[in-house]
Amino acid sequence: MTTVRCPICLRLIDWSAAEEVVMTPAGTYERLERRPDEDDIQWNHRRLNVYRMCPGSAGSSQHALPGRYGDFGEPLVIGMVGESASGKTHLLAAMIGMFCDAARMTRIGLSVGALDLAMHDQYMREQVRPFLDNGQGLLGTRPAPPEFTDAFWVHNRRTGRDTAIAFFDVSGEWLASHESETPFLGAVNGLIFVVDPARIRRLGGAGGSVTGDPSFGIVLDKLARIRGFEGSAFLPVPAVVVIGKCDLLRHTEDLVGRWFPRGGQDDQEEFDLGTVEEESEDAYAFLWTVEAGGWLAPFVRCADSTLHFATATGTKAVLEGDGETFPLELLKPRRTLKPLLSLLAMSGVLERDKLSPAGRRGDR
Numbered sequence: 001m002t003t004v005r006c007p008i009c010l011r012l013i014d015w016s017a018a019e020e021v022v023m024t025p026a027g028t029y030e031r032l033e034r035r036p037d038e039d040d041i042q043w044n045h046r047r048l049n050v051y052r053m054c055p056g057s058a059g060s061s062q063h064a065l066p067g068r069y070g071d072f073g074e075p076l077v078i079g080m081v082g083e084s085a086s087g088k089t090h091l092l093a094a095m096i097g098m099f100c101d102a103a104r105m106t107r108i109g110l111s112v113g114a115l116d117l118a119m120h121d122q123y124m125r126e127q128v129r130p131f132l133d134n135g136q137g138l139l140g141t142r143p144a145p146p147e148f149t150d151a152f153w154v155h156n157r158r159t160g161r162d163t164a165i166a167f168f169d170v171s172g173e174w175l176a177s178h179e180s181e182t183p184f185l186g187a188v189n190g191l192i193f194v195v196d197p198a199r200i201r202r203l204g205g206a207g208g209s210v211t212g213d214p215s216f217g218i219v220l221d222k223l224a225r226i227r228g229f230e231g232s233a234f235l236p237v238p239a240v241v242v243i244g245k246c247d248l249l250r251h252t253e254d255l256v257g258r259w260f261p262r263g264g265q266d267d268q269e270e271f272d273l274g275t276v277e278e279e280s281e282d283a284y285a286f287l288w289t290v291e292a293g294g295w296l297a298p299f300v301r302c303a304d305s306t307l308h309f310a311t312a313t314g315t316k317a318v319l320e321g322d323g324e325t326f327p328l329e330l331l332k333p334r335r336t337l338k339p340l341l342s343l344l345a346m347s348g349v350l351e352r353d354k355l356s357p358a359g360r361r362g363d364r
Contacts, residue, residue, distance in 0.1 A: 002014075002015045002016060002070060002073070003015065004065075004069065004070035004074070004075065005186070005187045006054045006056060006063075006065065006187070007077050007148075007166065007168070007183070007184050007186075007187035007188070008054065008057075008063045008065075008183065008184070009054060009056045009057060009061070009063070009183055010183045010186040010187060011054060011055065011056030013052070013054060013055065013056075013065075013070065015052070015070035015071070018052035018053055018054070018055065018065075018070075019031060019052065019053040019055075020032045020047070020050050020051070020052055020053075020067065021050070021051050021052070021053050021064055022046075022049060022050060022051065023049070023051065023064075023118075029051065029053060029062065029064055032046065032047065032050055047067065048117055049067075049116070049117055049118050050067035051064035051065060051066060051067050051116075052064060052065050052066075052067055052069070052070070066115045066116035066119070066148075066151050066164075067116075068115055068153060068164065069115060069151065069164050069166070070164070071162075071164070072153070072162040072163055072164050073163075074189070075163070075164035075165065075166055076163055076164070076165045076166070076189060076190050076344075076347050076349060077165075077166050077168065077184075077187050077188045077189055077190065078165065078166065078167050078168065078188070078190040078191070078192060078343065079168045079170045079184065079185075079188045079190070079191050079192070079219070080092050080149075080167065080168065080169045080170060080192050080194065081170050081191060081192065081193045081194065081215055081216065081219050082193060082194035082195070082196065082213060082215060082216075083196060083199065083213055083214075083215055084140040084141055084171060085140055085196060085198075085199075086194045086195070086196035086199070086213070086244060087194060087196060087244040087245050087312055087313075088141065088169065088192075088194040088244070089127075089138045089139070089140055089141055089169065090131060090137075090138055090312035090313060091194055091242065091244055091310065091312040091336060092149065092167065092169055093127045093128045093131045093132070093138060093312070094131070094132065094312040094313075094333035094336040095312075095336045095337060095339070095340050096123070096128060096149075096150055096167070097128045097131075097132050097333075098333070098336055098337040099112060099152070099337065099340060100112060100124075100128075104271075104337070107271050108271050108341065108350065109156060109157045109158045109350075110154055110155065110156055110157070110349075110350070111154070111155040111157060112152050112153070112154050112155075113152065113153045113154075114150075114151070114152060114153070115151035115152050115153050115164055115165075115166070116148075116150075116151050119148060119150060119151060120150055120151070120152075123149060123150045131326075132331075132333070134325075134328075135325045135326040135327060135328045135331050136323070136325060136326075137317050137323050137324030137325055137326065141169050141170070141171045142171065147168065147169075148166055148167070148168065149167040149168060149169045150166075150167050151164065151165065151166040151167070152164070152165045152166075153165075154344075154349055156349065156350065156351075158351065159351065161348075161349070163349045165349070168184055168188070170184070170215075170219070175215060175218050175219065175222070185219065185222050185223050185226050185227075186226045186227065188223070188237065189237055189238075189347070190237065190238055190239070190343050190346075190347050191219065191237060191238070191239040191240070191298065191302070192239070192240050192242060192339060192340070192343065193213075193216055193219075193239060193240070193241045193242065193295075193298045194242050194244050195213065195241060195242065195243045195244060195287070195292070195295045196213070196244060196245065197243060197244070197245055197246075197248060197249055198245065198248070199213065200290055200291075200292045200295070201291070202290040202291050202292070203249070203290055209294070210291060210292075210294065211294045212292070212293075212294020212295045212296075212297060213294070213295060216294075216295065216297045216298060217297055220235065220297060220298065220301050220302075223235060223237065234301060234302060234303035235301055235302050235303065236303050236304075237302055237303075237304075238302065238303075238304040238305065238343055238346035238347055239298040239299075239302040239304070239305045239343075240305065240306050240307070240308060240339040240340075240342055240343050241283070241295065241296070241298050241299055241305065241306070241307045241308070242307075242308045242309075242310050242339045243256075243283055243286070243287070243307070243308065243309050243310070244310055244311065244312060245311060245312075245313075246259075246260065246309045246310060246311040246334075246335070247311040247313060247314050247315055247316070248316075250311075253286065255282045255283075255285055255286040255289070256286060256309055258282070259279060259282070259309045259335065260309070260311075260334060260335075270334075270335055270337055270338045270341075271337075271338075271341070273338075273341060273342060273345055273350075273354040273355050274354070274355075276306050276308075276338075276342050276355055279306075279307065279308055279309065279338075280299075280306045280307040280308075282309075283307035283308060283309060284296065284299065284307055287307075304346040305346075306339070306342045306343075306346070306355075308335065308338055308339040308342065309335055310333075310334065310335040310336050310338075310339060311332075311333065311334050311335070311336075312333050312336055313326050313331055313332075313333065314330060314331060314332035314333060314334055315327060315330035315331060315332070342355065
């Protein structure tokens with residue numbers, strides 16, 4: 001029996017026995033059954049957007065998971081963590097935009113497809129394309145319970161392994177005041193923490209902090225308590241720390257600038273995980289130098305962790321009407337994919353030997 005933990009309610013689901021359903025136009029779930037006269041093509045067509053009902057849901061809390069979510073063993077559930085203005089919404093949109101690029105992923109031996117076609121189409125239509133194609137600024141994560149942002153099926157052509165990957169965008173502000181409403185943390189097994197350099201006092205001025213992003217500690221503390229890791233030396237959950245908005249730093253901070261050479265020479269390097277150790281060392285040194293040790297909590301507390309520099313936009317936003325836009329001639333996400341690739345290697349989706357020893361506790 002294959003069991004999968006529901007990231008919405010934490011119930012363990014017997015995946016093969018879970019009821020297949022489809023969503024109706026009214027937003028309710030309806031059981032899907034094969035008709036006697038259907039051949040395989042007709043049946044598979046109707047199952048394109050199938051879900052599996054979580055048996056632990058009922059009434060107003062009724063929920064379902066993508067139909068193939070548990071088909072490949074334990075899914076990789078990734079949480080994006082950071083304050084609402086940290087830039088993680090833009091970072092995630094850029095990251096997923098790159099992750100869906102077949103030509104890019106072929107270079108590292110992965111095939112990627114949408115796990116939930118309707119969810120993926122909505123995310124691309126409302127977030128990724130407006131941002132990457134039109135330079136539209138995106139709203140930050142709303143203060144609400146974590147929800148699926150997007151989900152993928154990933155095939156590693158070198159190992160033959162298939163994995164389901166789900167992304168959750170987590171509001172740090174919401175987690176801080178909702179102790180009993182964070183079941184997602186009981187299922188998460190990969191974390192991406194986003195550092196906003198504008199919140200570091202040495203960089204952002206008097207309004208900045210010297211203690212770090214409070215959402216980092218909240219997530220780590222709750223994760224340790226929920227998963228029974230309290231008292232353990234390290235949390236056995238891989239994590240990456242991404243210093244975002246590096247377009248604001250690359251010309252004034254040498255440790256940052258060396259990872260953003262002119263002319264885009266870093267496009268190929270982004271796929272070379274052999275440089276992760278060196279990048280992590282520079283990112284650690286940078287945060288320590290600017291008195292931002294509080295943002296290093298995930299690196300210190302997680303057994304597997306790496307640090308990265310990235311910019312989701314490559315340029316500052318321009319105010320336009322009630323929102324923000326990014327000039328298309330300057331909009332250039334850089335180094336947004338490498339943190340995800342590092343996390344995939346630490347999680348076994350990619351071959352672990354692609355990584356340098358930077359993410360291994362014994363080699364620090």
